[in-house]
Amino acid sequence: MQPQKIEEGIIVRPLGAETLLMHEPTCNVHCLNQMAYLVYLYSDGARTPAEIAERIVQENGLPCTADAVEIAIEQLVERSLMHCPLPELTPERQLRRREVLQQLAAMMAVPVILSLSAGRSSAACFTTNEHDTFFYPEASVPRSVNFFVETFDLTCEP
Amino acid sequence: MPGTRVGRAIADLSVRCWTNSPPTFQLHSQQLRALLPAFLSAGVLTLIQERLEKLDNLSPQLLRRIREHCRKQSMQCAQHELRTKLVFQRLRANGIEPVLIKGWSVARHYANPLSRFTLDVDVCVRREQLPVAEQVIAELGLPFGSVDLHGGIHDLADRGWQAVFDRTTLEPFHSDQVRVLCPEEQLRLVCLHFWRHRCNRAVWLCDIAALLEAQSSDFDWNLCLAGRRRDADRIKAAASLAARLLKARIDAPWEEAAARKLPDWLVKSVLESWGRGSTLDEDRLGVMWIVASSLFNPLDPIRTVNRLPIGPYHSERTMKWLTRLIMPAVVLIRIVRDTTAPLNRRETAAVALHPKVVS
Numbered sequence: 001m002q003p004q005k006i007e008e009g010i011i012v013r014p015l016g017a018e019t020l021l022m023h024e025p026t027c028n029v030h031c032l033n034q035m036a037y038l039v040y041l042y043s044d045g046a047r048t049p050a051e052i053a054e055r056i057v058q059e060n061g062l063p064c065t066a067d068a069v070e071i072a073i074e075q076l077v078e079r080s081l082m083h084c085p086l087p088e089l090t091p092e093r094q095l096r097r098r099e100v101l102q103q104l105a106a107m108m109a110v111p112v113i114l115s116l117s118a119g120r121s122s123a124a125c126f127t128t129n130e131h132d133t134f135f136y137p138e139a140s141v142p143r144s145v146n147f148f149v150e151t152f153d154l155t156c157e158p
Numbered sequence: 159m160p161g162t163r164v165g166r167a168i169a170d171l172s173v174r175c176w177t178n179s180p181p182t183f184q185l186h187s188q189q190l191r192a193l194l195p196a197f198l199s200a201g202v203l204t205l206i207q208e209r210l211e212k213l214d215n216l217s218p219q220l221l222r223r224i225r226e227h228c229r230k231q232s233m234q235c236a237q238h239e240l241r242t243k244l245v246f247q248r249l250r251a252n253g254i255e256p257v258l259i260k261g262w263s264v265a266r267h268y269a270n271p272l273s274r275f276t277l278d279v280d281v282c283v284r285r286e287q288l289p290v291a292e293q294v295i296a297e298l299g300l301p302f303g304s305v306d307l308h309g310g311i312h313d314l315a316d317r318g319w320q321a322v323f324d325r326t327t328l329e330p331f332h333s334d335q336v337r338v339l340c341p342e343e344q345l346r347l348v349c350l351h352f353w354r355h356r357c358n359r360a361v362w363l364c365d366i367a368a369l370l371e372a373q374s375s376d377f378d379w380n381l382c383l384a385g386r387r388r389d390a391d392r393i394k395a396a397a398s399l400a401a402r403l404l405k406a407r408i409d410a411p412w413e414e415a416a417a418r419k420l421p422d423w424l425v426k427s428v429l430e431s432w433g434r435g436s437t438l439d440e441d442r443l444g445v446m447w448i449v450a451s452s453l454f455n456p457l458d459p460i461r462t463v464n465r466l467p468i469g470p471y472h473s474e475r476t477m478k479w480l481t482r483l484i485m486p487a488v489v490l491i492r493i494v495r496d497t498t499a500p501l502n503r504r505e506t507a508a509v510a511l512h513p514k515v516v517s
Contacts, residue, residue, distance in 0.1 A: 011332060013236065015229070015272060016208075020236050024332070027240040027300075029233045116233040118241075118301070 003052075003073050003084035004045030010081070021081060027118035030079055035062060036111035039072035043082055049073065063107045067100040072111035079115055164196045165429030168360050169403040171209075172202045176368035178269040181209035187217040194224075200432050201361030204228045204273045232272040235265070241304055242279045243332050245295060249283065252294050255337060257282045257326055259311060259347060263338040264365045266329070267372040274361070278306045284319055285309035313350040314343055316385055325381075342382040345369045349396040350389060356460045357399075358431040366396050367406035379410055391469030395420060399428060423474040427460050457481055 011022040019037040021030045032040060038060060042052045049069035056064040076082035087093070104110045171183055171193075190210070197203040207228040210216060239262055249256045259282055265274035283291045288309035295305050314322050325340040339347060348369060352362040383390040394416040400406040401413070402420060410416075459477040462485050463470050472480070 011240075013272065015232055018229070020233065020272075022236050022240055024240055024243070027237055027244060029236045029240070031229060031233055114229070114233070116230075116237055118237065 001070075001073075001084060001087075002045055002048055003039075003043040003076070003082050005040050005043040005076070005082050006080065023080070026080075028079070029116045030081065031114040031116075033110075033112045034060075035064065035068065035109055036072045036075065036113050038062070038064075039069050039111060040076055040081060043073070043076075043084075045083075063109045065100075065104075065109075067097075068104050068109055068111060071097065071100065071104070072113075075111065075113045079113065161430040161433030162426060164193065164433035165431070166433075167193055168196055168200050168202060168432045169429065171197075171206055172200075172360055172364060173403075173405045174367075175202060175205040175209070175404075176268045176274075176364055176371070178208075181206075181212055183209075184215070185210070185213055186215055187220050190216060191220060196433060198227075199359070199434075201275055201359050202364065204231045204275050205268075205361070205364060207273065208270075228273075231275040235272045235274065235276055238262070238276050238279050238304070239332065241300060242281075242336060243334055244298060244300075245279060245281055245305060246331075246334065246336055248294050248298060249281070249291055252290060254283050254287045254291050254294070255323075256291070257311070257323065258336045258338050259308075259344075260351070260365075262331070262336070263329075263344065264348060264369065267368040274365075278304055280306045280308065282308040282311045284323075311339075311347065313347045313354065314339075316389075317343070340381075341369070341373060342378050345373075346382050346389075346393060349393040352396050353392045353460070353464060356431060356458060356464065357396075357428045358434070360432050363396070363400050363404060363428075367400040367404045370397055370400060370406050370408050373409060377409075379412075388467060388469040391471055392463070395424060395470040399424065403428070419471050421470060421472065421474065421477070423459055423477050424470055427458065431458075431460070457485070461485070 009024040011020075011024065013020040013022065015031065017034060019032045019034075021032060021040070022028075023030070035056070038056050039052060042055050047055070048066075050066040053064045053066045053069045056062055056069075073082060073084050074086060077084050077086055101110065171185070173182060194203070197206070203224065204227075207224060210224060211221065242258060242262055246256060246258075258280070260280045261276045261278075262271065265271040265276065268274045281291075288307070291307055295307060298305075310319050311322060322339065322343055325343060326337045327340060328335040329338050338344065345366070348362070348365050352366060355362070357363070383393060394412060397406075397408055397410070398413075398416045398420040401408050401417060402425065459481050462468075462477060462481045465485065465488055466480065468480070
């Protein structure tokens with residue numbers, strides 16, 4: 001398992017302590033906390049999760065394990081930000097993952113990614129000849145992500 | 159808190175928020191909690207987030223709530239940037255050269271462009287190209303309301319599309335280029351837009367301040383102010399207001415005289431309108447409330463300036479009489495005219511909005 005980050009069509013922008021990855025082709029925007037971003041940054045297709053974790057600890061002084069890196073990789077692959085064949089999610093793996101998340105939460109080292117996906121709609125735009133119009137876009141952070149963050153009381157800061 | 163006091167608090171906390179300057183205020187959690195709805199509806203919360211983070215007496219829960227809100231808004235701004243690029247690419251591929259107004263074209267003058275929240279992408283095309291542009295953007299399938307397409311440039315209509323277009327410039331934008339207004343017309347548009355929306359969002363005054371400070375030495379004030387005198391007066395008044403309330407630095411020959419003339423009723427009305435957002439706890443409703451309250455408030459002197467062919471430089475007494483006597487008559491005449499005309503303006507607008515449905 002040697003993850004390879006996708007760089008084509010991705011714009012990286014710092015946002016305070018976090019980092020935004022803007023995916024041009026889909027107009028999706030992802031906000032990565034420091035841990036998730038470091039995993040993305042060090043995934044060059046040559047390192048294993050254990051090696052990435054080691055580098056994060058050595059170079060950034062953050063508590064990190066191979067399990068944390070794997071969780072970050074799963075999220076990054078799901079969002080098409082990384083190439084990596086993922087092993088099947090068996091019940092045993094699910095249980096293990098839950099335990100790992102609890103441990104990481106205690107260490108404040110959970111990799112978190114919040115995503116704003118580009119919604120689709122048949123009514124695409126509001127055209128006005130004479131007046132400006134004032135309204136909010138429909139886009140919002142997916143409910144499942146909010147639920148995860150609220151349930152585990154996680155913020156995006158490490 | 160009364161509206162003017164809330165408005166004053168918004169102004170004080172937003173002083174020079176388009177720069178990286180440190181906070182010049184102290185605030186407690188309770189005060190901030192009371193002011194939060196007003197900040198949200200004024201659109202300045204993201205701009206002052208970094209300053210709030212530096213205060214040491216705010217509760218972590220409140221800061222976390224603010225951080226989450228600001229993060230979401232910054233992500234939406236980033237998404238709008240991507241959409242801007244996409245819209246420009248598609249329109250150009252169909253032979254249409256659009257002009258970006260507001261949004262990123264103003265946000266780029268902020269120290270952190272992602273902190274300047276934008277609701278949508280405002281794109282202007284030549285009026286004749288509007289039906290094609292509409293179709294091109296519809297094919298993109300972007301979320302409803304994310305692109306506001308204009309035929310011509312409403313606030314610069316008196317100058318003509320071609321003249322304005324000839325002065326536009328191409329600016330680098332995410333490995334591509336977008337066409338934006340020249341600085342003089344950008345400032346003119348932002349000031350007149352601020353007036354047209356009854357000065358009711360503090361973030362628009364921050365835009366004016368940011369543009370004033372981004373001026374180069376060859377900024378042509380004659381080009382910016384050319385045209386009707388009342389428009390020039392509105393631009394000067396908006397700039398003076400930015401200097402008075404937000405401590406913006408103006409480098410203009412008329413600056414001192416305009417600052418002296420700035421009417422007190424204007425400062426008071428603007429602060430009141432900013433303070434109106436404090437009554438609701440939801441940003442979306444807050445904005446709607448501000449729009450609704452200013453739509454149905456015929457005694458607003460800013461509305462009087464917008465509706466009558468006058469500039470803002472009048473005494474409080476004159477404005478009071480104009481607002482109380484002439485404005486109700488103007489509103490009445492408009493209602494009669496709109497209800498009796500066979501094809502009134504609203505129907506014309508409806509045809510423009512939904513040509514296929516109507517035909």
